[in-house]
Amino acid sequence: MVVGAQRGDEGKVKVVDLLAHKLRHVARFQGGNNAGHTLVVNGVKTILHLIPSGILQAGCVNVIGNGVVVDPGVLVHEIDGLVANGVRVDPERLVVSTEAHVILPWHKALDVARERAAGAGKIGTTGRGIGPAYEDKVGRRGLRVADLLDTAALARHVEQGVAEANRCLVRDYGAEPLVGEAVLGELIALAVRLRPYARSTVRMLHDAVRARTGILFEGAQGTFLDVDHGTSPFVTSSNTVAGGACAGSGVGPTAIDEVVGIAKAYCTRVGSGPVPTELTDALGERLRAVGHEYGATTGRPRRCGWFDAAMVQHAAMVNGLTGIALTKLDVLSGMGELRVGVGYEGLDGVPAGAAALEAARPIYEVLPGWDEDLTGVSSWDALPVNARRYVERIEALTGVPVVLVGTGAGRDEVIVRGGVFAG
Numbered sequence: 001m002v003v004g005a006q007r008g009d010e011g012k013v014k015v016v017d018l019l020a021h022k023l024r025h026v027a028r029f030q031g032g033n034n035a036g037h038t039l040v041v042n043g044v045k046t047i048l049h050l051i052p053s054g055i056l057q058a059g060c061v062n063v064i065g066n067g068v069v070v071d072p073g074v075l076v077h078e079i080d081g082l083v084a085n086g087v088r089v090d091p092e093r094l095v096v097s098t099e100a101h102v103i104l105p106w107h108k109a110l111d112v113a114r115e116r117a118a119g120a121g122k123i124g125t126t127g128r129g130i131g132p133a134y135e136d137k138v139g140r141r142g143l144r145v146a147d148l149l150d151t152a153a154l155a156r157h158v159e160q161g162v163a164e165a166n167r168c169l170v171r172d173y174g175a176e177p178l179v180g181e182a183v184l185g186e187l188i189a190l191a192v193r194l195r196p197y198a199r200s201t202v203r204m205l206h207d208a209v210r211a212r213t214g215i216l217f218e219g220a221q222g223t224f225l226d227v228d229h230g231t232s233p234f235v236t237s238s239n240t241v242a243g244g245a246c247a248g249s250g251v252g253p254t255a256i257d258e259v260v261g262i263a264k265a266y267c268t269r270v271g272s273g274p275v276p277t278e279l280t281d282a283l284g285e286r287l288r289a290v291g292h293e294y295g296a297t298t299g300r301p302r303r304c305g306w307f308d309a310a311m312v313q314h315a316a317m318v319n320g321l322t323g324i325a326l327t328k329l330d331v332l333s334g335m336g337e338l339r340v341g342v343g344y345e346g347l348d349g350v351p352a353g354a355a356a357l358e359a360a361r362p363i364y365e366v367l368p369g370w371d372e373d374l375t376g377v378s379s380w381d382a383l384p385v386n387a388r389r390y391v392e393r394i395e396a397l398t399g400v401p402v403v404l405v406g407t408g409a410g411r412d413e414v415i416v417r418g419g420v421f422a423g
């Protein structure tokens with residue numbers, strides 16, 4: 001399993017891409033098209049929002065599990081885009097759980113309207129309707145993929161859903177109402193496109209567990225965006241931690257062998273919420289420029305800061321990490337002395353919730369930096385001694401071995417140190 005150990009955008013997809021050829025299935029288990037996975041393969045950049053990144057590996061079956069929220073328009077668009085780029089996408093390579101919930105047009109309208117109304121207090125969502133879709137799921141009034149394929153059930157759902165959403169959109173937010181017939185027409189057309197891919201995925205994944213052909217669970221977002229364990233309320237609406245993979249796929253915890261946490265060698269954040277180690281000066285600007293830190297889904301500039309080891313240590317705990325893949329080490333070249341957050345003044349561990357974290361003052365350890373360009377370095381011994389020290393210090397502070405180090409955007413720009421990546 002691969003999960004984000006920080007606040008999303010850790011570079012999970014590159015790690016998934018490295019592992020995918022070793023396993024038959026790649027499964028997503030939470031989130032939706034709020035994720036934006038940028039992949040560079042053979043120099044070509046591809047951004048995936050919903051389809052697991054195993055789709056770029058010829059032998060992989062890609063599963064959108066029951067815990068994902070699926071925007072049917074986005075999924076069809078993503079399939080068409082991949083096919084246009086010569087990628088084979090068919091029901092043997094892509095499967096969508098009939099139990100997954102559907103993001104409907106009013107979820108997106110409500111997400112955007114609420115954020116607008118919240119003004120400065122907004123969460124900074126991606127505006128993709130994620131929160132409202134999960135609200136309907138947990139409220140037991142959502143629409144599942146199976147219902148999308150049943151035109152009579154869909155028509156009833158749309159009639160009621162549009163009427164309710166319009167009351168709220170028009171009365172509470174002064175937004176434009178949705179037109180029921182247009183919404184229904186669009187969804188029926190999308191259902192026709194998605195029908196071949198939809199099936200119950202639980203049995204299929206269990207067969208893979210039994211046959212030991214391997215499943216790679218691909219987490220989206222990161223630990224501190226988890227609805228339970230993140231910096232509430234500045235979180236997404238799903239369980240991004242490792243435990244979420246079981247509920248979101250129907251595979252039990254005893255089947256999971258390894259949990260790799262992906263952490264960037266510094267930290268970033270899109271959207272609102274406290275970032276204790278944030279750099280709002282020229283160094284932060286430099287990280288953003290050198291690391292190309294702009295959201296893959298919304299294009300928003302990411303807030304950048306020093307590596308927060310206290311947070312990653314917390315992530316190690318709540319995810320049961322067996323290894324860390326440390327990405328983008330190359331971005332830290334030429335930064336002068338480096339700082340690593342090792343805790344917060346007067347606090348034991350990471351405070352829960354946004355208000356407490358906002359007030360927390362990080363304690364830093366200063367480490368010597370390096371000037372050498374690390375781009376593409378693929379052996380541990382070829383790293384400057386201070387870069388090795390930096391990685392080893394992160395291991396010591398988090399208590400988890402760094403099994404992979406990223407040194408560039410390309411698939412081969414990594415240093416393999418062990419764990420699931422070796423062999």
Ligand code: IMP
Pocket residue numbers: 007008009034035036123124125126127128129130131220221225234235236237270271272
């Ligand atoms: P939502 O998931 O669109 O509701 O957004 C909630 C919060 O999660 C916001 O702060 C978003 O910026 C953040 N978020 C959602 N998806 C991602 C992601 O894939 N990477 C980083 N941040 C994300």
